[in-house]
Amino acid sequence: MDGALDVEGLSQRYGPMVLRRCRQLLRDEDEAMDACQDVFVRLLERRDRLDARYPSSLLYTIATNVCLNRIRARGRRPAAPGDELLHRIAMTRSPAALSEARLTLDRLFGRHPESTRVMALLHYRDGLTLEQVAEQTGLSVSGVRKRLRGLRHTLLEMQGR
Amino acid sequence: MSRDTEARVPDVILERYRLGELPADEAARVEHRLRTDEALRRRLDELEVSDREIRRCYPPEWLAEQVRERRRASVPGAPRPAPAWTRHWPLPAALAAAAVVLLVLAPRTFGPPLTGTAVSPAAPGSPDRIKGLEPSLTLYRRTARGSETLADGATVRAGDQIRVGYRAAGRAYGVILSVDGRGAVSIHLAAEDAKAAPLRSGETVLLDRAFELDDAPLWERFYLVVAEEPFALAPVVEAARRVALERQPAPLPALPSQFQQYVITLVKEARP
Numbered sequence: 001m002d003g004a005l006d007v008e009g010l011s012q013r014y015g016p017m018v019l020r021r022c023r024q025l026l027r028d029e030d031e032a033m034d035a036c037q038d039v040f041v042r043l044l045e046r047r048d049r050l051d052a053r054y055p056s057s058l059l060y061t062i063a064t065n066v067c068l069n070r071i072r073a074r075g076r077r078p079a080a081p082g083d084e085l086l087h088r089i090a091m092t093r094s095p096a097a098l099s100e101a102r103l104t105l106d107r108l109f110g111r112h113p114e115s116t117r118v119m120a121l122l123h124y125r126d127g128l129t130l131e132q133v134a135e136q137t138g139l140s141v142s143g144v145r146k147r148l149r150g151l152r153h154t155l156l157e158m159q160g161r
Numbered sequence: 162m163s164r165d166t167e168a169r170v171p172d173v174i175l176e177r178y179r180l181g182e183l184p185a186d187e188a189a190r191v192e193h194r195l196r197t198d199e200a201l202r203r204r205l206d207e208l209e210v211s212d213r214e215i216r217r218c219y220p221p222e223w224l225a226e227q228v229r230e231r232r233r234a235s236v237p238g239a240p241r242p243a244p245a246w247t248r249h250w251p252l253p254a255a256l257a258a259a260a261v262v263l264l265v266l267a268p269r270t271f272g273p274p275l276t277g278t279a280v281s282p283a284a285p286g287s288p289d290r291i292k293g294l295e296p297s298l299t300l301y302r303r304t305a306r307g308s309e310t311l312a313d314g315a316t317v318r319a320g321d322q323i324r325v326g327y328r329a330a331g332r333a334y335g336v337i338l339s340v341d342g343r344g345a346v347s348i349h350l351a352a353e354d355a356k357a358a359p360l361r362s363g364e365t366v367l368l369d370r371a372f373e374l375d376d377a378p379l380w381e382r383f384y385l386v387v388a389e390e391p392f393a394l395a396p397v398v399e400a401a402r403r404v405a406l407e408r409q410p411a412p413l414p415a416l417p418s419q420f421q422q423y424v425i426t427l428v429k430e431a432r433p
Contacts, residue, residue: 011222054177
């Protein structure tokens with residue numbers, strides 16, 4: 001036990017889900033397992049936020065965030081096709097972003113809180129509805145809608161310049 | 162376009178459905194889809210298979226220990242955690258599959274184990290060698306606390322989990338293979354087209370997968386063969402096969418002069 005959490009029980013129940021998410025985003029087995037361990041460490045650190053009903057929700061969100069940070073840290077473009085959106089979302093704060101598309105996203109996402117990246121990934125890449133994103137991230141639907149609407153408005157403004 | 166593609170249930174929704182952690186209305190929607198959507202049922206089945214594979218490769222108690230160790234290390238003043246690779250090792254079944262066994266020779270009786278020789282280049286006079294910057298082969302064994310480096314001649318036993326690393330030191334292409342005491346030749350690093358793999362530069366490069374030693378007797382000998390130009394795998398495998406058949410000591414014989422090779426022999430602990 002670590003604090004009030006049964007780490008072994010959590011690993012047993014949620015480990016496969018977390019590792020699959022990390023594999024899906026990182027496409028590297030070693031890095032995925034490394035990230036998977038980070039996810040559980042962060043869960044221990046945030047155990048006060050753990051929803052007793054739906055730990056999977058928080059774990060999935062943490063895993064997404066951990067992987068986005070890692071993709072951004074390694075900085076290289078993923079070789080696998082179809083990862084362009086993931087990569088751009090992950091790299092939104094990279095100072096090395098040079099392409100117009102990436103600059104646009106940098107500026108776009110730079111105006112929004114960090115968690116917006118996770119919401120954007122869940123909605124635009126993973127296909128969750130606004131309601132599902134809200135439920136997944138623990139925000140209200142209106143809050144998610146507002147953020148994503150804000151992103152769209154920002155994008156339109158930037159495209160109009 | 163399949164129905165599942167048209168309105169795909171997101172992975173996270175399916176994951177949470179399996180865990181029984183969806184709100185009731187969301188879970189009801191998934192159940193409704195499952196009644197008529199074969200592709201969705203197939204995805205569910207695939208998750209079951211994946212669960213088993215992951216728990217076999219990374220047992221929950223092991224994962225929990227890694228997490229606790231990392232958590233302890235994150236406390237200010239605590240020693241830094243080991244590099245990622247030392248904290249996780251796929252388990253036997255998956256690891257054994259990672260090494261592609263190209264050739265298994267007929268079992269035969271071998272003499273006593275060869276005395277381990279230090280990692281040694283086979284072409285010491287090669288003009289492009291730079292002192293202090295030689296390609297090298299390194300073997301690591303998983304331990305309860307992480308890993309340990311195995312020196313040439315180290316004693317190992319069946320069940321030990323081994324991970325292979327190399328340092329290219331500027332060489333462009335290479336192959337890593339091993340021969341065990343039964344004469345089985347296993348390829349650990351090669352390109353998919355039966356040629357040497359392009360080597361990665363930098364410090365020691367770890368191969369993606371570890372593997373478990375089986376109960377082959379006497380020894381397990383690892384070779385790193387490098388060259389500046391691409392080369393075919395077959396002559397190297399043939400040389401390894403000959404070594405196994407003729408019980409010759411390392412290094413591999415009859416390799417053309419453009420090759421350099423490095424060998425580490427692990428001695429198998431005698432079974433009672």
